[in-house]
Amino acid sequence: MYIGRFLVVGPDVGAYRVSSRSFPNRTISRRDDDTLTVGPTADAPETDNPYVAYNCVRVTDAGAVLGNGSHVDPVAEKLAMGYPARDALATALLSLDYEKDDYDTPRIAGVIGDDAAFVGIVRRDALLVHEVTEPTLVATYEKDTPEAYDFDATDAEAAAREVLEAEFEHAVCAAGVVRDGDGFSLASLDA
Numbered sequence: 001m002y003i004g005r006f007l008v009v010g011p012d013v014g015a016y017r018v019s020s021r022s023f024p025n026r027t028i029s030r031r032d033d034d035t036l037t038v039g040p041t042a043d044a045p046e047t048d049n050p051y052v053a054y055n056c057v058r059v060t061d062a063g064a065v066l067g068n069g070s071h072v073d074p075v076a077e078k079l080a081m082g083y084p085a086r087d088a089l090a091t092a093l094l095s096l097d098y099e100k101d102d103y104d105t106p107r108i109a110g111v112i113g114d115d116a117a118f119v120g121i122v123r124r125d126a127l128l129v130h131e132v133t134e135p136t137l138v139a140t141y142e143k144d145t146p147e148a149y150d151f152d153a154t155d156a157e158a159a160a161r162e163v164l165e166a167e168f169e170h171a172v173c174a175a176g177v178v179r180d181g182d183g184f185s186l187a188s189l190d191a
């Protein structure tokens with residue numbers, strides 16, 4: 001089954017996977033201590049698609065944010081400003097809305113906050129923001145309503161590996177984020 005980009009978020013762990021039929025030449029790099037970025041590999045063909053390079057993980061003092069596009073930045077900024085995680089997700093997802101591509105690709109995001117974790121998705125037909133108390137998956141296609149997901153990883157690399165090796169088609173690269181004391185550990189892997 002092809003579900004496109006997806007994330008898994010629980011109270012202390014998160015993971016994000018780029019799956020892609022159209023843009024497989026991508027990797028996740030560490031932009032700085034608090035940021036992981038999806039971008040093209042050196043051999044990637046040039047593209048003017050605005051949706052395939054973005055920060056996919058950002059850590060703030062108020063929690064970690066994961067997602068499949070440029071909305072990750074305003075979610076992180078609002079979280080850092082003191083917005084509740086639910087409101088940071090809802091406002092950023094609604095203002096950017098689904099992607100204006102051939103598929104009306106949804107935007108998905110998750111927050112691992114100090115007190116609670118949330119996942120969100122904005123689709124053409126809905127905006128959903130759910131608090132989660134167990135690992136929960138949401139994807140751009142097919143699995144576009146949050147659902148519980150069996151997830152065992154307890155460190156960042158294992159989290160990235162677990163989603164990278166999940167039985168969904170066209171794996172490209174993945175990121176993991178795990179609560180670590182007062183902060184978070186980050187990791188990324190290529191398929």
Ligand SMILES: NC(=O)c1ncn([C@@H]2O[C@H](COP(=O)(O)O)[C@@H](O)[C@H]2O)c1NC=O
Nearest residue numbers: 004005020021022023051052068101105140
């Ligand atoms: N976030 C991403 O990494 C990403 N990769 C591809 N897309 C969008 O999704 C469309 C379909 O891509 P694909 O056939 O690889 O699933 C692309 O034309 C692009 O507009 C993305 N946008 C949202 O998921």
